[in-house]
Amino acid sequence: MKIIVILPFFCIILPLVFGDLKVGFYESSCPEAESIVKKAVQNRFNRDKTITAALLRLHFHDCAVRGCDASILINSTTSNTAEKDSGTNDDVRGFDLIDKVKESLESACPSTVSCADIITLATRSAVALSGGPKYEVPTGRRDGLVSDVREVNIPGPTSPVSIISEFFNRNLGLTTQEMVTLFGAHTVGVAHCSFFADRLSTPDPTMDPALNTKLVKLCSSRDDDPSTPLDQNTSLLVDNKFYQQILAKKGVLQIDQQLALDKGTKGFVTDFASNGAKFQKSFANAMVKMGSVDVLVGSQGEIRKKCSVFNTRN
Ligand code: HEM
Numbered sequence: 001m002k003i004i005v006i007l008p009f010f011c012i013i014l015p016l017v018f019g020d021l022k023v024g025f026y027e028s029s030c031p032e033a034e035s036i037v038k039k040a041v042q043n044r045f046n047r048d049k050t051i052t053a054a055l056l057r058l059h060f061h062d063c064a065v066r067g068c069d070a071s072i073l074i075n076s077t078t079s080n081t082a083e084k085d086s087g088t089n090d091d092v093r094g095f096d097l098i099d100k101v102k103e104s105l106e107s108a109c110p111s112t113v114s115c116a117d118i119i120t121l122a123t124r125s126a127v128a129l130s131g132g133p134k135y136e137v138p139t140g141r142r143d144g145l146v147s148d149v150r151e152v153n154i155p156g157p158t159s160p161v162s163i164i165s166e167f168f169n170r171n172l173g174l175t176t177q178e179m180v181t182l183f184g185a186h187t188v189g190v191a192h193c194s195f196f197a198d199r200l201s202t203p204d205p206t207m208d209p210a211l212n213t214k215l216v217k218l219c220s221s222r223d224d225d226p227s228t229p230l231d232q233n234t235s236l237l238v239d240n241k242f243y244q245q246i247l248a249k250k251g252v253l254q255i256d257q258q259l260a261l262d263k264g265t266k267g268f269v270t271d272f273a274s275n276g277a278k279f280q281k282s283f284a285n286a287m288v289k290m291g292s293v294d295v296l297v298g299s300q301g302e303i304r305k306k307c308s309v310f311n312t313r314n
């Protein structure tokens with residue numbers, strides 16, 4: 001993705017990468033940045049393999065509102081209800097890890113590494129640890145100055161494929177194929193009954209009957225709101241099994257199942273289900289592209305000192 005522009009008279013070589021993001025942005029300003037993030041993610045991963053799912057969802061929910069600007073990390077105050085407190089973000093996890101990494105980075109290189117880049121780098125490291133692709137991500141994002149719960153408009157799992165596609169195309173500048181690729185993130189993590197209970201009461205004919213029986217039992221247990229893996233086969237691995245599962249009618253969320261049935265998406269699903277290497281490569285590319293949505297760069301925004309609060313300005 002590197003375009004070298006050579007201006008003949010001045011012999012200036014200008015690598016243009018993803019707008020103003022570039023791989024190795026902190027190479028001189030904070031050479032340890034990427035390894036500090038990686039080490040912290042590794043430590044957490046050793047104790048909790050579900051951190052990968054947490055970070056993938058956190059990253060998406062950040063980028064899907066005002067671009068990847070760490071707006072999701074801001075705590076609400078008496079005068080501002082932030083994105084974090086949207087119902088859509090109820091089960092989003094991983095904030096504590098990001099806050100902790102930020103603390104380490106502030107002691108290594110104060111006011112240098114953005115929270116938006118920490119989310120991106122941490123997700124990249126977690127994906128690699130879970131058997132997913134190892135890829136480079138461009139950095140140089142800045143942190144946003146706004147986080148408003150009213151701006152969280154991510155469609156829900158019972159929305160039709162057409163609505164979700166439109167959201168990806170129009171709001172995020174991502175193609176339908178990239179959308180199907182990113183849904184591959186549902187290869188890890190869980191969904192709570194409240195998100196798919198409507199498929200159970202009157203059995204959804206697009207769901208495998210054995211899975212239906214299993215989920216009916218799970219969701220009628222006394223637990224508050226139990227959860228089940230989105231990928232019923234290998235829920236801790238970033239692999240292409242999710243696509244095989246939805247082709248076998250074992251999608252848990254309605255939207256996941258519909259991806260395998262919709263005319264505009266099922267071709268991509270079939271392709272990824274049969275070609276794990278292609279999925280891995282496409283997933284890395286799509287993650288880099290998602291991570292570049294509407295980023296703040298240069299002197300825009302700020303570099304927060306704490307990821308959960310804006311810097312105080314005078
Ligand atoms: C508009 C499109 C999407 C919808 C409607 C959607 C919906 C959902 C729902 C309902 C859950 C269950 C949450 C819970 O019960 O805790 C979930 C979980 C998850 N989603 Fe999505 N999702 C979408 C796109 C994405 C994308 C693009 C990614 C990442 C690239 C992603 C990554 C995840 C992950 C990893 C989990 C598991 C989280 C965990 O275990 O904590 N999703 N999603």
Ligand SMILES: *[C@@H]1O[C@H](CO)[C@@H](O)[C@H](O)[C@H]1NC(C)=O
Binds near residue numbers: 075306308309
């Ligand atoms: C933001 O909220 C979280 C969770 O409630 C809390 O742990 C954290 O300390 C808060 N951040 C600040 C800077 O107060």
Ligand SMILES: *[C@@H]1O[C@H](CO)[C@@H](O)[C@H](O)[C@H]1NC(C)=O
Binds near residue numbers: 232233234
């Ligand atoms: C996952 O799928 C494979 C076949 O693709 C099967 O052999 C294996 O038993 C499945 N594992 C689980 C936990 O469902």
